[in-house]
Amino acid sequence: xxxxxxxxxxxxxxxxxxxxxxxxxxxxxAMSFNASPFYQLPFEFSTRWYADMAMNPQIIEASLRSVGIxxxxxxxxxALGTAASIALFRYDFPGKRVLQVLLFPPIAIPWLITGxxxxxxxxxxxxxxxxxxxxxxxVALALPYVIVTVSARLSSxxxxxxxxxxxxxxxxxxxxxxxxxxxxxxxxxxxxxxxxAVSFDQFxxxxxxxxxxxxxxxxxxxxxxxxxxxxxxxxxxxxxITVSMGIMFLATRKSSFGGSR
Amino acid sequence: xxxxxxxxxxxxxxxxxxxxxxxxTFEDGGFFALLGPSGSGKTTLLRTIAGFSxxxxxxIRIGARNVExxxxxxxxxxxxxxxxxxxxxxxxxxxxxxxxxxxxxxxAEERRxxxxxxxxxxxxxxxxxxxxxxxxxxxxxxxxxxAIVTQPKVLLLDxxxxxxxxxxxxxxxxxxxxxxxxxxxxxxxxxxxxxxALTLSDRIGILRDGRIVQAGTPREVYDxxxxxxxxxxxxxxxxxxDAALEGLQLPGDRTRHRFAVRPEALTLTDGRPAxxxxxxxxxxQRVFAGAMATCLVRVDGEPWKLVARDRDLPEMAPGxxxxxxxxxxxxxxxxxxxxx
Amino acid sequence: MAEITAPEDRRRxxxxxxxxxxxxxxxxxxxLSAMLFFSFLTDLPQDAPDWGFTxxxxxxxxxxxxxxxxxxxxxxxxxxxxxxxxxxxxxCALVLARTIKGRARETLFLLVxxxxxxxxxxxxxxxxxxxxxxxVLERGLEAVLPWDIRLNLMFTTHAVVIGLVHxxxxxxxxxxxxxLQAIDDDIVxxxxxxxxxxxxxxxxxxxPLSLPGxxxxxxxxxxxxxxxxxxxxxxxxRHGTYYGTVIExxxxxxxxxxxxxxxxxxxxxxxxxxxxxxxxxxxRART
Numbered sequence: 001x002x003x004x005x006x007x008x009x010x011x012x013x014x015x016x017x018x019x020x021x022x023x024x025x026x027x028x029x030a031m032s033f034n035a036s037p038f039y040q041l042p043f044e045f046s047t048r049w050y051a052d053m054a055m056n057p058q059i060i061e062a063s064l065r066s067v068g069i070x071x072x073x074x075x076x077x078x079a080l081g082t083a084a085s086i087a088l089f090r091y092d093f094p095g096k097r098v099l100q101v102l103l104f105p106p107i108a109i110p111w112l113i114t115g116x117x118x119x120x121x122x123x124x125x126x127x128x129x130x131x132x133x134x135x136x137x138x139v140a141l142a143l144p145y146v147i148v149t150v151s152a153r154l155s156s157x158x159x160x161x162x163x164x165x166x167x168x169x170x171x172x173x174x175x176x177x178x179x180x181x182x183x184x185x186x187x188x189x190x191x192x193x194x195x196x197a198v199s200f201d202q203f204x205x206x207x208x209x210x211x212x213x214x215x216x217x218x219x220x221x222x223x224x225x226x227x228x229x230x231x232x233x234x235x236x237x238x239x240x241i242t243v244s245m246g247i248m249f250l251a252t253r254k255s256s257f258g259g260s261r
Numbered sequence: 262x263x264x265x266x267x268x269x270x271x272x273x274x275x276x277x278x279x280x281x282x283x284x285x286t287f288e289d290g291g292f293f294a295l296l297g298p299s300g301s302g303k304t305t306l307l308r309t310i311a312g313f314s315x316x317x318x319x320x321i322r323i324g325a326r327n328v329e330x331x332x333x334x335x336x337x338x339x340x341x342x343x344x345x346x347x348x349x350x351x352x353x354x355x356x357x358x359x360x361x362x363x364x365x366x367x368x369a370e371e372r373r374x375x376x377x378x379x380x381x382x383x384x385x386x387x388x389x390x391x392x393x394x395x396x397x398x399x400x401x402x403x404x405x406x407x408a409i410v411t412q413p414k415v416l417l418l419d420x421x422x423x424x425x426x427x428x429x430x431x432x433x434x435x436x437x438x439x440x441x442x443x444x445x446x447x448x449x450x451x452x453x454x455x456x457x458a459l460t461l462s463d464r465i466g467i468l469r470d471g472r473i474v475q476a477g478t479p480r481e482v483y484d485x486x487x488x489x490x491x492x493x494x495x496x497x498x499x500x501x502x503d504a505a506l507e508g509l510q511l512p513g514d515r516t517r518h519r520f521a522v523r524p525e526a527l528t529l530t531d532g533r534p535a536x537x538x539x540x541x542x543x544x545x546q547r548v549f550a551g552a553m554a555t556c557l558v559r560v561d562g563e564p565w566k567l568v569a570r571d572r573d574l575p576e577m578a579p580g581x582x583x584x585x586x587x588x589x590x591x592x593x594x595x596x597x598x599x600x601x
Numbered sequence: 602m603a604e605i606t607a608p609e610d611r612r613r614x615x616x617x618x619x620x621x622x623x624x625x626x627x628x629x630x631x632x633l634s635a636m637l638f639f640s641f642l643t644d645l646p647q648d649a650p651d652w653g654f655t656x657x658x659x660x661x662x663x664x665x666x667x668x669x670x671x672x673x674x675x676x677x678x679x680x681x682x683x684x685x686x687x688x689x690x691x692x693c694a695l696v697l698a699r700t701i702k703g704r705a706r707e708t709l710f711l712l713v714x715x716x717x718x719x720x721x722x723x724x725x726x727x728x729x730x731x732x733x734x735x736x737v738l739e740r741g742l743e744a745v746l747p748w749d750i751r752l753n754l755m756f757t758t759h760a761v762v763i764g765l766v767h768x769x770x771x772x773x774x775x776x777x778x779x780x781l782q783a784i785d786d787d788i789v790x791x792x793x794x795x796x797x798x799x800x801x802x803x804x805x806x807x808x809p810l811s812l813p814g815x816x817x818x819x820x821x822x823x824x825x826x827x828x829x830x831x832x833x834x835x836x837x838x839r840h841g842t843y844y845g846t847v848i849e850x851x852x853x854x855x856x857x858x859x860x861x862x863x864x865x866x867x868x869x870x871x872x873x874x875x876x877x878x879x880x881x882x883x884x885r886a887r888t
Contacts, residue, residue: 006799010696014709017693020767021716027737028727080621087617091610099622106629108821109872110828112845113636113865114629116852120639120862121632124646140628143621172613201720203831208852218722225726225835234730237723248718252711313790333793340794346787350809359805360795411795 025241032234049231058220059236066200066217069131073138073199078192080139081146086180088147089154103144111204114141119208133209134216138199145198146191153187193251201244263324263414263447264289265310270319272305272471279305280316281471287415287464292441292448294458296495297468303451304419306468310449311417312336323414339408339446343420345400347392353379353403354388360411378406381440398429405437409444416441418450422457434460455495459483467491485593489519492595497524499565501592509538513594526591527567529556530584531575539586544577558585633869640863658863668847668864672871675844678758679827682765686822689766690773691815695807697774698781699789710778717771725832728764729755732836756838764836765826773818780814781807813882820879824872844868 035046053059088100106114115137122133157180165175181188203218210219217240224233265287272280279302287293295303308314310321312333321329328336339360348356354375361371379385382402392400401421408416422430422437438461441448452458458465459479466476467490475482475491486492489500498521501509511520533539542558542565554571557564567585577583639645640659644652662668697710716724731737732755754760784807792802830845837843848868851861 007696007700010692010700013692014696014701014713017689017770018709018712020689021713021770024727024731024767025716025724027731028723031730031737080624083617084621087614091614093614099618102622102625102630105633106625108824108876109633109869110825110845112828112830112848113869113872114632116848116861116865117632117636118628119852120858121635124635124639136624136628140625143625147621197718201718201722203720203722207831218720221726222722222831222835225729233726237720237726241719241723244719245715248715249711251718252714311794313793333790334796334798337796338794340791342787342791344785344787346785346791348788348792348806350806359792359797363796363798363801407791407795417794 028234029238029241032231032238034231037231049235053232053235056232059217059232062215062217062220063236065131065214069135069138069216070196070200072135073142074192074196076135076139077142077146077195078188081143081191081195082150082184082188084143085147085150085154085184086176089151089157103147106141106144111141111202115205115208118205122209129209130211131214134206137205137209138202141202141205142195142198145194149191149194150184150187153184153190157183190251193247197244197247197251200240200247265415265447265449266320266322267306267310268320268322270306270309270316270321272309272314272316278471280309283319283471283473285466285473285476287447287449289447290445291464292438292462293450293464293466294462295449295451295466295468296453296455296458298453298494301468302471303453303468305471307417307419307449307451310415311338311340337411337414338417339411339413339415340417341404341408341419341421343423345392345404345421345424347400347403347407349392351392352388353384353390353392353395356392356403357388357407357410359407364411374410378410379403381409381443382406382436397425398433401425401433402436405440409440409446412446414447416446416448418448420452421450423452423454430457437461458495465495467494469494486595489595492521492593497566498522498593499524499527499560499567500563502561502563505540505561509540510589510592511594512589512592517597518594519597521593521595522587522591523593524555524566524568526587527565527569527585528587529558529567529569529574530586531577531581533584534586537586537588538592539584542583542585544579544581544583546579547574547577558583560585636862636869637866639859640866642859645858658860659867661860662863662867668844668867671842671844671847672867675827675829676871678761678765678829678833678843679823681762682769682826683819683823685762685766686770686773687815687819690770690818691777694774694777694781694811695803698778699807714771714775717768717775721768722831724768725764725835728760728767729835732760732763755836756840758837758840760836761833761841764832765829768832769822769826772821773815776814776818776821777811778814780811784810816879816882820875824875827871828868 030043032049033045033047035044035048088096118133118137119129122128122136127133127136161179161183162175165179166172170178201218202216203222206216207219207222210216215223217236221233221237221240224230267283267285267287270280270283271278281302283302283306295306297303305314309316310323312328312331312335316329319329320327323336323338348359351359357378358371358375361374366374375388376385379388382405384399384402384406387395387399387403392403395403404421422433425433434457450458450462463478464476465479465482467474467482469490475487477485479495482491482495486495486498489498492498501520501522503515506515506520511518513520528534529544533541540560542560544556544558545564546557548555548557549571552570553568554574556567556569556574558567559565565585641654641656642652643649643655643657646652693713697706697713701709738754754763788806788810789802792806797805828845830843830849833841833843833846834849835841844864845868848861848864851857851864
């Protein structure tokens with residue numbers, strides 16, 4: 001190395017940022033194993049809070065609800081989003097640009113606005129609050145992510161493959177099933193994982209749409225934090241962050257979002 | 262302007278040896294082509310001379326100054342890239358003036374020299390354009406003007422013409438040669454295109470596996486290749502089968518040399534000619550290409566190629582027995598030990 | 602890509618597209634329109650039979666200084682957080698994209714953006730544990746430094762800024778990184794061959810060429826921060842009243858939905874204005 005100072009400084013900066021990003025999460029995880037309910041040091045290992053958490057019916061119920069909603073969101077958003085991506089890729093039609101641009105408001109507009117707007121509208125048309133409302137909202141938020149991810153994969157798809165299959169006598173549905181879908185499968189898997197994560201981590205929209213009695217996990221945590229939190233919340237938070245980071249790790253590996261060209 | 266002297270340079274990337282004890286001198290004001298297949302180390306050598314990478318051992322001298330430890334921005338070189346590498350956020354004039362501004366020559370001086378350089382490449386009226394508004398050939402010229410405007414000691418060109426289509430490439434070759442002569446700058450030019458190397462340069466270095474195989478004027482290298490690799494990489498060679506050597510006039514000892522003939526040195530006739538070296542052959546195919554024609558023949562089972570003016574060739578059907586002949590002086594004698 | 606000509610193509614197109622877009626219409630576009638409508642109502646139709654139209658919800662924004670002050674406070678928070686995200690994140694993207702190569706780069710990039718995809722509420726909560734009085738940060742610093750430390754960071758504006766920067770920093774890194782790594786290495790090499798120093802290359806090439814990415818990142822940070830309410834609530838305590846928290850209150854505490862809708866809509870207008878202003882710059886840079 002000729003001028004080692006600058007690259008060295010750069011690496012040090014990067015290391016500091018990683019500490020900044022991960023330290024609080026690690027502290028939280030460590031504290032979930034600390035016996036003291038007031039986060040007192042010295043550290044004393046205990047799995048007490050995990051046991052407490054497992055005995056807490058509210059947390060269990062909210063966890064199951066969150067996972068259920070996330071799974072349902074994943075299935076619906078992936079199916080609808082994949083279909084839309086294929087149509088947007090395959091056909092040229094007037095208004096296509098508009099449809100593509102319309103994907104951005106759900107991503108770009110603050111969830112506070114989207115969430116309150118959904119609340120007002122769902123009450124006006126009689127859906128009201130509750131799990132169905134939450135599910136409708138989550139699917140809408142996840143759809144753009146699925147469409148963007150699957151479209152990115154599709155853009156590397158060679159259309160002449162479809163034409164070749166057609167020339168060999170395959171009909172449109174056979175081409176879709178045997179040629180197109182296998183090619184975009186990694187994009188679909190990544191999109192599905194994104195959809196799951198968007199729903200599983202979603203707090204704002206769930207907060208406005210969930211019925212106070214049967215909330216999702218993030219809403220439960222928010223309420224608990226505001227009441228003055230207990231280490232049980234640490235325990236479930238640690239589990240949540242492990243699950244969501246694990247899922248996103250898989251998703252970024254599957255899609256080009258990971259930065260590889 | 263300065264000469265460039267490279268002495269015993271080695272450079273390894275991990276286990277791979279990109280440059281293996283390379284020594285070569287580039288004379289002041291000369292136009293030197295580095296020619297070789299991909300992976301031969303020619304680009305590594307150019308980038309080492311430029312100062313983008315540093316040799317593991319050896320010395321590089323530009324003019325009177327040893328530069329092997331000097332980073333690129335302090336070497337005072339001009340470089341042109343295969344992708345042109347024009348700055349997309351700057352106008353043509355700002356691109357050309359970049360190096361001058363870095364050197365703080367002053368606004369008036371910068372304007373004058375930018376105008377001069379743009380005139381030299383015949384783009385005097387395009388200073389206000391942005392790079393994306395120019396054609397490929399124009400970008401090429403801007404890149405050239407940008408590389409020489411600072412009057413660097415040496416101009417380094419990394420396959421600068423390979424992105425152009427054929428007719429434009431020929432125009433640019435002529436243009437490049439004219440400008441190089443006018444400016445008189447020492448120029449080192451990397452290419453894998455042998456025709457380009459022959460047309461442009463007054464000296465050629467052929468590289469293979471990180472070594473300089475042969476260096477000399479284009480004519481020297483073409484007429485006296487010192488290895489089978491040099492003979493086939495620069496031009497084409499028809500190798501004389503060992504069994505056919507009997508009775509031929511050869512310019513060297515057959516135990517120490519292999520012999521070859523260039524396609525354009527061969528004559529094709531239907532009867533055996535009276536003088537010179539001749540071998541019987543079978544005509545396999547004749548490919549018409551306007552003024553010239555290429556004939557594929559077989560000599561003792563070896564495929565040979567022959568190029569001649571179409572009108573000089575006798576009319577013969579594929580499969581006919583023919584004779585190929587050449588004057589003995591046109592035989593290339595290639596040392597055997599180097600022939601791999 | 603095929604032009605739509607045959608009726609069966611048209612049918613297939615509609616079959617593929619309409620479910621997704623109907624869903625988006627039902628769950629996003631109609632609600633946003635409904636919010637505009639509700640913001641002009643005196644009362645909720647389902648609550649009060651004598652509801653009517655009024656401009657009062659918007660007028661109260663102008664009459665009471667509270668809302669304008671809070672919106673201004675939220676905008677300032679957005680500027681502060683965006684500023685720190687750029688200050689911290691852009692050099693990081695620069696290091697990642699221009700000095701680290703190969704597998705190490707991919708892994709580090711993944712590590713940097715991974716937290717961004719994890720639960721933001723939980724991450725904010727983790728800061729509450731770190732920053733609280735006599736918490737991990739103070740105790741940790743006490744262990745290193747000889748004197749008594751009283752940072753008192755928890756329930757301050759600083760805590761809110763730290764939490765938000767932590768939440769949104771990966772956005773700036775992601776977009777800047779993508780813009781920076783798209784810059785051709787030859788361009789930097791060319792500048793160096795002309796004698797440019799690292800600083801000149803940064804100032805005249807890398808920064809201008811990656812500006813669209815940086816700007817996109819800034820917008821992606823600024824917009825949600827202006828609308829944030831959960832982060833100030835958890836980390837800001839008494840100082841945690843912002844425009845977003847006031848909107849939240851209208852829906853979950855005060856139950857004045859028409860006023861909440863009007864406040865939301867003002868925020869939406871601000872957001873759209875910012876997005877609209879930044880679009881031409883982002884688009885121009887793409888050519």
